[in-house]
Amino acid sequence: MDLQQMRYVLAVAETANFTRAAERCHVVQSALSHQVARLEKELGARLFERTSRRVWLTPAGEAFLPAARQALEAAERARAEVAATTGAIRGRLTIGSIPTVAAVDLPAVLQDYHVRYPQVRISLRTGSSERFIDQVRAGELDAAFLGVPPGFRSQGVHDRELAQGRHVAVVAPSHRLAMDREVELRLLADELFVDFAEGSAARAQSDQAFTAAGLHRDVAFEVSGIELMVRMVRNGLGIALLPAAFDAERHGLRVVPITDGPVRVERLVWSRSTPSPAAAAFLGLLDSDATASTA
Incomplete structure (x- = not known):
């Protein structure tokens, strides 16, 4: 053999x-x-x-x-x-990322990494935060970028907080709120929502915010990806709650800030095992970028 x-x-x-x-x-x-x-x-x-x-x-x-x-x-x-x-970094780097990651400019980071370490084959997967944690723990991913509610803790992996920010309401241009400068959460309670699956980390921060405010909302459409969510909102089937960094204008949508909106925390997770040389180089590059941005 x-x-x-x-x-x-x-x-x-x-x-x-x-x-x-x-x-x-x-x-x-x-x-x-x-x-x-x-x-x-x-x-x-x-x-x-x-x-x-x-x-x-x-x-x-x-x-x-x-x-x-x-x-x-x-x-x-x-x-x-x-x-x-011998100083050569080669092998494979596999990264997971939620579609709406905003804490880092991931394409720019991966471009920088590729220039520095051209012998490393880079793979990027998009998906859900829960699945990424399992994949990092199992060694299928070297690291992953998550979007989770405040207080969320990952089990069996290393992790650190990258950033946090409030969600905004994303609506069609014809929606009654499209021209508002801001809105309170209670004024959204009667809307139909397009959101991710119940129980997912991508949805939890929105559910928790409504529950904490003593409000109920109607999630009429559950989707697994951001593109389908965008199309449904654009066609007036409901509104969505997404991170403020979401580029709504590119999709022909409007963004309305929510004064008491849900908070999302972006976290980086990586394996507790000794990282491969390629993974160690990636984590080191993120650390250097973070240090430079705060200097």
């Missing part, structure tokens, strides 16, 4: 196709198929079931895949650690 065979198995599993897997690995299909067959013979079990139309993992393949991924990640980490002793 060798690492290249593991890479082939992983490619077939992810593409569900031997031809596409071979293209990804830059080898001819016959060579890839031969190596997978050799590995199956060594293991004494088939890793894939095949028909003329599809390929899928067997139970043995399902069992093999996580360990193979860990072996490949360990090998990549070992190469990166050795390179770091």
Whole structure:
């Protein structure tokens, strides 16, 4: 068994196709198929079931895949650690970020990082704060930018606060509040809302603000992404509460400050394990940027 065979198995599993897997690995299909067959013979079990139309993992393949991924990640980490002793930072950096992060200019930070460490492959994922915490804890992400309510604490990871600010009401240009300079939370209670899923950190700060004020609101539409939320608000189906840094004008919407609006805290989380050289360099860059901005 060798690492290249593991890479082939992983490619077939992810593409569900031997031809596409071979293209990804830059080898001819016959060579890839031969190596997978050799590995199956060594293991004494088939890793894939095949028909003329599809390929899928067997139970043995399902069992093999996580360990193979860990072996490949360990090998990549070992190469990166050795390179770091000579001053070279390489490997992989995987970052998670909520879509509305405002505490840092993430594209600018990643551009700076890429210029400094061009041998690092950077991956960025967007999603929910809760999922990111689990992924950082599991080692699937090196770090993540969250948006959470005040008092929120992440378990099993390192974290620090980056910034906090109030939410604003985001409305369609034709909405009755579109030209108001500011509004109180109680005046929004009769509106229909477009928001994220109940129980999510992205929604919790808004729910908590209404509850603390003794108010009830009607969340008529639950969405999983900011783009769908924006389209629904633009079509007059409801209003949304989003961070003040949200660029409403770019989406053809209006922003109305809320005097007693919800507060969102942005936090950075990273693994409690020793960071890879690529991750350590990223965290160091964020620290240097934070120091420069407060100097």
